[in-house]
Amino acid sequence: MKRWPSLFAERCPKCKTALEVSKSNALQGKVVKTCPNLHYQKEYHPALETYIEHDDIK
Numbered sequence: 001m002k003r004w005p006s007l008f009a010e011r012c013p014k015c016k017t018a019l020e021v022s023k024s025n026a027l028q029g030k031v032v033k034t035c036p037n038l039h040y041q042k043e044y045h046p047a048l049e050t051y052i053e054h055d056d057i058k
């Protein structure tokens, strides 16, 4: 079961906390969304037009 309600704030799959957005690389337009509890991270790469997801953040 995997649903992504894209119109709402994206949430961590584990703790359901809304992801925090941090633009770590404004020049490339890359957007990083991270769980405040460090369960989950999602990066948007405009050049690739895709998201890269990470389940664990170290």
Ligand SMILES: [Zn+2]
Pocket: 012, 013, 014, 015, 016, 017, 035, 036, 037, 038, 039, 040
């Ligand atoms: Zn979390």
